[in-house]
Every structure is written in C-alpha cells, then in structure tokens.
Amino acid sequence: MDDVYDGCSSQEDLGTDEGWAEEDFIDDDDDGPVSGGAPSSAGAEAGPSSSGKADTWRVMGMEQIKKLQVEAISHVTSLTGCSKAKALALLVNYRWNDERVLSIMADKGLDALYESVGLPTEAPHPAPATSGSEEVTCNICCESVAPNKASSLAPDCSHIFCNDCWKQYLSVGLSEGKGSQLRCMGYKCGAPCDFDKVMALLKGTLEAKRYQEALLQSYVDDNNTARFCPSAPWCGNVIVVESDPVCEPECSCSTVFCFKCGRSPHSPCTCEMWTKWDEKISGDSETRSWIIANTKPCPKCTKPVEKNGGCNHVTCKCGASFCWLCGEQTGMTHTWKSIEGHTCGRYKDELDKKISEAARSHKRYMHYFERYKGHSDSHIREKGRRQELKDRIAERMESGVDARDYTWLQQALHQLITARGVLAPSYAFAFFFFGNDMYKDDFDASTNTRNQNLFEDQQAMLEAEVERLSDLAEKCIAALVAEEEDHAAVQSLRLEIINRTVSVESRIIHFYNMVQELLDQLQTCSAHIAMYKPQKNVKIN
Structure with a gap:
C-alpha cells in the first residue's frame, strides 16, 4: 500500500497535540460542515411554563455544535493538563458534561478519573528511537516496515504499529460506530488515539470524513443536553436544552417533539406512559390479549x-x-x-374468570382509545382548517380585495390545535394512572377514585370549552371562505372567539396544574412531564 504521508520521516510528522483547532472538524476541501445542517435560528427560547419554570433551549446548526465541542475539550484540557485525546475520551464517557468530569477529578483525583474510563494513568514512555533506515516490526502483522510506514497514534503511549494495520483497525472501528472512542491497539493499553494523527493517517480517504462526522455527531448522540431534530425531511438542526430536559421544544423548522424520548409531543403523558400506549395502539396488544383469553390454539x-x-x-x-x-x-x-x-x-371457573377479566380490560381500553382517536383526528382537521384559512387570507390580500387582520382567528385555530394535542394523550394518561398496574402501589381505592373524579372533571371542562371554540371557528371560517363573504357574521363572531380562545388556554393551565398535583402524590416512583407553555405572543406562521 502506498504511503499516505508524502515523505514523512517519523511519526512526529503525523501531527501534534497542539494542532487541534475548530477548523479541524471541516473537510480539507472546504465543503462546509461535515454533517449538513440548516443554520441556527437566533437562540430560540421557550416561554415560561404554567408551573413558573423557564424551560429554555437553543436551536443550533452543526457549525455551532462544533464550537461547543471544541470549547468543552479546551476547558477540560486547561484544567486537567491532559492531552486533548484524553479530554475527548473523558467527555465522551461522561456524556460531554465537562462539569461532571472536573467534579470527579476534584473529589477522587486525576488518576481515579482516568481509571474510571479505562485510560492509562502513567506518563507515556518515549517511543523507541529509530534511525532513518532501521525497520520497525509491527506487533500485529509481525511485518518489518520502514519507519515512515509505521506510527503511534496515541500521545499517551509509545506503541508503534504499521500504517496498514492501523488503517484496517480504524476502518473496523468506524464501521462499528466507535469513531469517538478509538483506542490504541496495544494489549491492555487503552490510550485514546489523537485526532490530528488519525486524520493525517486517513488523509484523502472516505474514512477521514467518517471520522470527522463521528466525532462531531458524538456531541449530540452522547450528550444528555443535545438532540437532533426528528423532522422529516430532516432539517439537520440540533436542539440544546439549558435547563430541564423534560420539555417539548420547537425547532426552527416548526417541528415540536419530546426532548427526553425524541417522540412526538405527548404531554401530559410521561415518556413511559407514551411508550406503552404506542405499543398498545401500534402492536394491537389488546386484540392479542382478547384472542389469548377467548381462543385456544x-x-x-x-x-x-x-x-x-x-x-x-x-x-x-x-x-x-x-x-x-x-x-x-x-x-x-x-x-x-x-x-x-x-x-x-x-376448573371451569378459572377459565371463566380469565375470560371476564380480559373482556373487561379490553372494554376499558376501547373506552380510552376511542376518545384518544377522536381528538387525534380532530387535531388533524384543525390543522387543515388553519391551512385553509391561511390560503384564503393570502389569496384575498394578493388580490387587494381585503386587508383586514385575521390574526385573532389564526390564534384561535392555533389554540385549538394545541388543546387537541393535550386532550388526546390525556386519555392515555388516564388509562395508565387510574385502574392500571403502573401506579397501583401509590394509591388506595378511595384515593384513586377521588383523583380520577378530579381529573375527569377538569378534562370534561376543557373538552367543553374546546368544542365550543371549535364550533365558533368552523362557522367563522365557513362565512369567510364563502363565495360572497358574510362580513357581518364574521365580525359578530370575532369577540366571542377571542374570549373562548382565552378561556381554552385558562382551562389548559388549570388542567396541567391538576396533573402535576397528581404526579406529586406518587410515593414509590417519580414521574415528570413537559409542562404547558402559555401561547401568549405566539408567532403565527
């Protein structure tokens, strides 16, 4: 195999620890970020929640993620005095929490910190000196090669192997998804490979780009405070939370999702509830349960x-x-x-009991599923109405027929969509929280009944307000999109729609506060949900 170093005479020419700068994460061809991503919006922040907490997040592109990564590595390096290769290994193992790394070092010492992630604690031994013509024996393939065809990629050890073995080893590591955790091939060594030296060895190959991408993506994949936006088609943005990770941020591409589990928004359900509910409605587990109880193979x-x-x-x-x-x-x-x-x-009684329990469980599930499905379908219809309204308003403004402000109606539809998005998963919440095994040890029968009545009262009041607003909005849109717009009818509905919009939001806030009070009563476990954020000053796209 041809040498990739173009005349390098020793492993020192492969790069030094001083050469790691943020531009190292960019391709040599200046093609831009390794992983394509839309530019960040200007520090998007969520508003305060109904609980008074200020859940904030930022929408970032890969260029900004690269800068955060370099800053974290430099921070650890400056305070520990270790190489940047070691700093990277520490940060990956501690999920890019540099404060956690430094806290462990302060409590247990630097050697204990290294040992916790399998890094060598001793100072590196100098590499054996070789003359320009003396061959080096690779301990992997046992071949003797010229000094410029062998290298040591880890600054914290002195193991030297031939470049061909290194390339095969690196290629396998990258294909197995270990690009951010490449270690020396030496037996029980564990010293991390240096970025500059690996890039010099892989220069001009596809593996070099894969290595860059793996390191950059590690900041998101191995980080508790960062997550890629799950939009389809993918926008490439990264959401970085600055407080509680149990939140539902909105990307600059308008995608809203649960930051903790990466699924679609499901508050007031916890992530555990939503996972089990999704299994039920997707895997048809209730139907299987009925078949098991009522049939025999x-x-x-x-x-x-x-x-x-x-x-x-x-x-x-x-x-x-x-x-x-x-x-x-x-x-x-x-x-x-x-x-x-x-x-x-x-005994036949045993079978009868099994059948009756399965039938009762299935009937209960269908009660909650039908109402969940109803609000989910309405959620889709409300989105269609909003788009229909936006198209109608744009059409009238372009034609110069009408320049009136219909923000109040768009705001009402936005609030309806939000409310439907709360009501649909609220039935999944009720299915698991009341009368299910998930929290059976936390409440006695009387407390559970009292909590369920309180929940259903608040849920019913919210539903009633939502249906009233939905009916008013439908009448208003029908009058607006008619061939001959009934302007008088639209204006007569305007004030009532505005008042109902405010009322729906107030009901949502009361509903969430009540749900939080229920979760606070749990004794054997803790449960967290993304609290509702008031829709004040919402930007209507």
Whole structure:
C-alpha cells in the first residue's frame, strides 16, 4: 500500500497535540460542515411554563455544535493538563458534561478519573528511537516496515504499529460506530488515539470524513443536553436544552417533539406512559390479549379456535379434536360432561374468570382509545382548517380585495390545535394512572377514585370549552371562505372567539396544574412531564 504521508520521516510528522483547532472538524476541501445542517435560528427560547419554570433551549446548526465541542475539550484540557485525546475520551464517557468530569477529578483525583474510563494513568514512555533506515516490526502483522510506514497514534503511549494495520483497525472501528472512542491497539493499553494523527493517517480517504462526522455527531448522540431534530425531511438542526430536559421544544423548522424520548409531543403523558400506549395502539396488544383469553390454539394446525358454546370437546376446521380446558388433543367420542380416554383437572371457573377479566380490560381500553382517536383526528382537521384559512387570507390580500387582520382567528385555530394535542394523550394518561398496574402501589381505592373524579372533571371542562371554540371557528371560517363573504357574521363572531380562545388556554393551565398535583402524590416512583407553555405572543406562521 502506498504511503499516505508524502515523505514523512517519523511519526512526529503525523501531527501534534497542539494542532487541534475548530477548523479541524471541516473537510480539507472546504465543503462546509461535515454533517449538513440548516443554520441556527437566533437562540430560540421557550416561554415560561404554567408551573413558573423557564424551560429554555437553543436551536443550533452543526457549525455551532462544533464550537461547543471544541470549547468543552479546551476547558477540560486547561484544567486537567491532559492531552486533548484524553479530554475527548473523558467527555465522551461522561456524556460531554465537562462539569461532571472536573467534579470527579476534584473529589477522587486525576488518576481515579482516568481509571474510571479505562485510560492509562502513567506518563507515556518515549517511543523507541529509530534511525532513518532501521525497520520497525509491527506487533500485529509481525511485518518489518520502514519507519515512515509505521506510527503511534496515541500521545499517551509509545506503541508503534504499521500504517496498514492501523488503517484496517480504524476502518473496523468506524464501521462499528466507535469513531469517538478509538483506542490504541496495544494489549491492555487503552490510550485514546489523537485526532490530528488519525486524520493525517486517513488523509484523502472516505474514512477521514467518517471520522470527522463521528466525532462531531458524538456531541449530540452522547450528550444528555443535545438532540437532533426528528423532522422529516430532516432539517439537520440540533436542539440544546439549558435547563430541564423534560420539555417539548420547537425547532426552527416548526417541528415540536419530546426532548427526553425524541417522540412526538405527548404531554401530559410521561415518556413511559407514551411508550406503552404506542405499543398498545401500534402492536394491537389488546386484540392479542382478547384472542389469548377467548381462543385456544389447535394442537394440530396451531390456528386459534373460539368456543361459542356447547361442551368442552372442540373440533377444529382441520379435523383435530381437543379439550377446551387444557388444550390437549383427544378422540371424537365424548359426552356433555366428559371425553372418552381423557381427564382434565382444570376448573371451569378459572377459565371463566380469565375470560371476564380480559373482556373487561379490553372494554376499558376501547373506552380510552376511542376518545384518544377522536381528538387525534380532530387535531388533524384543525390543522387543515388553519391551512385553509391561511390560503384564503393570502389569496384575498394578493388580490387587494381585503386587508383586514385575521390574526385573532389564526390564534384561535392555533389554540385549538394545541388543546387537541393535550386532550388526546390525556386519555392515555388516564388509562395508565387510574385502574392500571403502573401506579397501583401509590394509591388506595378511595384515593384513586377521588383523583380520577378530579381529573375527569377538569378534562370534561376543557373538552367543553374546546368544542365550543371549535364550533365558533368552523362557522367563522365557513362565512369567510364563502363565495360572497358574510362580513357581518364574521365580525359578530370575532369577540366571542377571542374570549373562548382565552378561556381554552385558562382551562389548559388549570388542567396541567391538576396533573402535576397528581404526579406529586406518587410515593414509590417519580414521574415528570413537559409542562404547558402559555401561547401568549405566539408567532403565527
């Protein structure tokens, strides 16, 4: 394999620890950021929540992430005196929390900090001196190569291997997703590879770009305070939270998501609730539960068989006969009470109880699912109405027919969409919080009933306000988009719509405060949700 160093005579020419600057994360061809991303919006911040907390976040592009990464590495290096390769290894292992790294160093010492992540604690031994013509033996392939075809990529050790073995090792590490945690190949060494030396070795190859991307992406993937926006198509932006990670930030591309789990917004559900609810509605687990309780697999063809009456002798369509109570295959001769040559010790009461419990559970699930689905469908319709209104307003303004301000109506539709987004997951919350095993040890029966009544009262009042506002908005939009606009009807509805919009938001705030009070009562565990942010001064796009 041709040498990639263009005449380098020793491993010192591969780069030094002093050469790591922020421009090192840019391709040599000046193509811009390694990972494409839209430029950041100017420090987008969320408003205060109904709980009084100020949840803030920033929307950033990859250029800004690169600067944060370099600053964190420089911070750790300056205070610990370690190499930048070691600083990178420490930050990756401690999820880019430089304060955590420095806290452990202050409490336990630098050696204990290194040992906690498998880094060598001793000072590096100098690499063995070699003359310009003396060959170096690689301890991996056992081949002897010229000094300029062998290198030591870790500044904290002196192990030297041939460049071909290094390249294969680095390529495998990158393909396995370990680009941010590349260590020396030496036996039980663990010294981290230096960025500059790895880049010099991989210069001009696809692996060099993959290595840059892996390091840059590590700041997001291995960081508790940063997450890529999950938009589709992908905008490339990164959300960096500055306070509580349990929040639902909005990217500059208008995508809103749960920062903690990366899913669509689901407050007032916790992430655990939403994960289980998604499994139910996506995996159809309730249907499977009913099938398990009400059918038995045929012992011959394994297809589910339902018994709709009669005795316990059941015959499948495939011709096989079996006992309904135990599922064992039997002969055909039987009476109402027994099957010839077969005895079964199970009690029928046990089966009846199992069936009734499954049926009751399925009925309860369907109660909450139908209402969840209703608000989810309305959420989609409200978005369609808002777009219809925006198109109509834009059309009238372009034609010069009308220049009136309809922000109040757009604000009402925005509030409706928000309210539907709260009401839909509120039924998933109720399904798990009341009468489910998730929090059964936290409340006795009377407390659970009282909490459920309180929750359902607040939920019903919010629903009533939402439906009233939805009806008014629908009438107003119908009058607005008609061929002959009924201006008088629109104006007569204006004040009532504004008042209902304020009322809906007030109900949402009261609803969230009540949910938080319920969560505060938990004794055996803790649960956190993204609190509602008032829609004051919301920008209407």
